[in-house]
Amino acid sequence: MDETYKTVKQSQTTLTELMIPSYSNFGGKVHGGVVLGLMDKVAYACAAKHAGNYCVTVSIDTVNFLAPVEVGELVSLLASVNYVGRSSMVIGIRVQTENIKTQEIKHTNSSYFTMVAMGEDFLPAQVPGLILQDHLQVKRFYEAFHRKELKRYYDQQHHEINNEAELAEAIELISKERCKIELKSVDA
Numbered sequence: 001m002d003e004t005y006k007t008v009k010q011s012q013t014t015l016t017e018l019m020i021p022s023y024s025n026f027g028g029k030v031h032g033g034v035v036l037g038l039m040d041k042v043a044y045a046c047a048a049k050h051a052g053n054y055c056v057t058v059s060i061d062t063v064n065f066l067a068p069v070e071v072g073e074l075v076s077l078l079a080s081v082n083y084v085g086r087s088s089m090v091i092g093i094r095v096q097t098e099n100i101k102t103q104e105i106k107h108t109n110s111s112y113f114t115m116v117a118m119g120e121d122f123l124p125a126q127v128p129g130l131i132l133q134d135h136l137q138v139k140r141f142y143e144a145f146h147r148k149e150l151k152r153y154y155d156q157q158h159h160e161i162n163n164e165a166e167l168a169e170a171i172e173l174i175s176k177e178r179c180k181i182e183l184k185s186v187d188a
């Protein structure tokens with residue numbers, strides 16, 4: 001079977017939404033969860049366009065909120081496929097707000113969502129390859145590939161506590177942190 005390939009442009013997606021008062025938290029700013037929900041939505045639309053299939057979110061990279069989103073602002077989420085594996089796709093998302101009166105544009109956060117295409121049999125399905133047409137697309141593909149390698153390394157290094165000796169070592173290490181260790185006996 002011939003491999004199919006698609007350009008980045010074919011699935012690039014922008015979602016714009018007005019921030020209404022019901023989206024606000026007690027401080028009058030927009031809830032982080034509202035923005036995360038919109039990010040998931042645009043990631044899905046972009047991934048499904050590339051895959052031509054139903055997709056699921058499998059992982060979300062760190063999301064740093066760089067600036068608050070205000071009620072009354074227009075939020076735009078720009079999504080594009082940065083990387084594809086066999087069934088997985090890394091979708092890069094940039095979130096920016098526009099003040100309707102001043103037209104000031106603010107970059108509030110960016111993140112990478114990993115989406116997996118699912119076939120009719122509900123198993124991961126192969127997605128088209130990606131045609132990289134400029135240096136920015138090559139840079140994004142390489143950086144996503146590199147993050148995947150780093151994640152694999154991190155998973156190998158990640159340390160779980162499995163026995164009493166490791167627990168004692170952990171207690172020693174965290175004892176200078178801002179916690180009080182007041183272990184209660186099992187019978188107490």
Ligand SMILES: CC(C)(COP(=O)(O)OP(=O)(O)OC[C@H]1O[C@@H](n2cnc3c(N)ncnc32)[C@H](O)[C@@H]1OP(=O)(O)O)[C@@H](O)C(=O)NCCC(=O)NCCS
Pocket residue numbers: 056057058059084085086087088089114116124
């Ligand atoms: C997505 C899912 C089907 C993958 O299942 P799996 O048994 O890991 O399947 P595979 O091992 O074939 O992996 C499929 C792809 O997902 C990728 N993947 C799996 N877990 C991943 C993770 N934590 N981070 C990044 N990629 C991941 C694999 O690398 C693989 O990519 P590739 O095909 O491009 O090489 C399964 O984890 C799932 O159903 N998760 C729940 C998704 C969901 O419901 N999301 C909505 C939450 S509300």
